[in-house]
Amino acid sequence: MNALVRAELLKLRSTRTLAWLLLATVAMVVVTVAASVPSASEPDAGLSFHESALLTRLVGISFGVPQVMMVLLGVLAFTQETRYGTVSSTFLVEPRRNRVFVAKGLALIIASVVITTATLVVSCTVSTVFISAKDGNVTTGTEFGQVIAAVFVVMMLYGLIGLAIGALVRNQVVAVTAALIWQTAAEHLLLDALPQVARWTPVGATYGLLQLGPIVTTQGTLLDAPIGGLLLVGYTAAAAALALVVAPRRDIL
Numbered sequence: 001m002n003a004l005v006r007a008e009l010l011k012l013r014s015t016r017t018l019a020w021l022l023l024a025t026v027a028m029v030v031v032t033v034a035a036s037v038p039s040a041s042e043p044d045a046g047l048s049f050h051e052s053a054l055l056t057r058l059v060g061i062s063f064g065v066p067q068v069m070m071v072l073l074g075v076l077a078f079t080q081e082t083r084y085g086t087v088s089s090t091f092l093v094e095p096r097r098n099r100v101f102v103a104k105g106l107a108l109i110i111a112s113v114v115i116t117t118a119t120l121v122v123s124c125t126v127s128t129v130f131i132s133a134k135d136g137n138v139t140t141g142t143e144f145g146q147v148i149a150a151v152f153v154v155m156m157l158y159g160l161i162g163l164a165i166g167a168l169v170r171n172q173v174v175a176v177t178a179a180l181i182w183q184t185a186a187e188h189l190l191l192d193a194l195p196q197v198a199r200w201t202p203v204g205a206t207y208g209l210l211q212l213g214p215i216v217t218t219q220g221t222l223l224d225a226p227i228g229g230l231l232l233v234g235y236t237a238a239a240a241a242l243a244l245v246v247a248p249r250r251d252i253l
Contacts (some may be wrong), residue, residue: 001103004094008077008107017076021069022115028065029122036061037130055127056144060210062123063151067206068183070112070155074162075179077104079172097248101167105240108159116155120148143211146225150209153229157236161202164239167247199223205231 012018036058081087094100131138162179169175187203198204199222208228223231 001099001106004099004103005106005110007093008103009110012073012077012107012111015080017080018073018111021073022118025066025069025115025119026122029062029119030126032062032065033058033123033126033130037127037134053143054131055124055138055140056147057212058127058131059120059123059144060147060151060212062127063119063154063210066115066119067154067158068180070108070115070158071162071165071179071183072176073111073115074108074159074164075166075169075175076172077108077163078166079170079175082170083172098244101163101244101247104163105160108163109156112155112159113152116152120151147210150211150225150229154206154209154232157232158206160236161239164236164243167243168239195222199228200231202232202235205229205235 081090090100091097094103128138165179166172166175169178183203187198187201190201191198191204191207195204199208205223205228208223209225209232211225212222222228
């Protein structure tokens with residue numbers, strides 16, 4: 001298994017996908033924070049420059065795009081091989097396909113730690129600079145530590161969900177399009193229209209885990225962080241289990 005994980009990490013490092021996704025993620029984090037901080041000065045905004053959780057909320061908000069990027073990385077980790085035909089040689093080296101799937105998942109978890117750490121450094125730095133420039137409240141506490149731990153969990157789980165989507169769909173264009181529509185449009189529309197239903201979806205559970213309820217919806221209460229985290233773990237486990245059952249039974253090409 002160690003050799004398989006190292007091989008999967010080599011695949012991630014030796015392609016431009018990870019580097020470009022990381023650069024795009026960092027750039028969008030800066031844009032997200034810059035766009036979110038000015039809105040905090042408005043009277044009817046969900047954020048206030050004087051509240052102690054301002055930095056915590058901005059860090060949570062900044063992980064919207066990184067979550068999408070992590071899903072895409074998971075999708076590409078599997079669909080790239082089917083697209084370019086390298087999956088045949090991969091399964092010749094290790095015919096037990098479930099072991100390959102698990103190795104890809106472990107490699108994505110390791111990659112998610114790197115991406116999350118880089119994102120946190122940028123997010124915390126940029127958020128602190130913007131808040132300080134407007135004489136806002138830059139404080140950290142227990143909730144800040146909870147959100148920091150939560151983003152690591154979220155990024156790991158979203159990578160695994162993306163991998164499951166890639167293994168189940170396999171067609172790269174379809175899988176990427178479906179993932180983007182799901183994360184950038186479908187669930188957000190549902191959150192606006194039916195927040196009481198949307199809080200039980202993966203994105204709703206994620207917002208609950210990141211404690212972003214007061215910001216993302218004013219029409220309903222999201223799940224508490226522990227429940228949201230457990231629900232997201234459940235979605236990930238279900239997607240991974242389905243992929244482990246379905247994917248090995250399919251023809252390679």
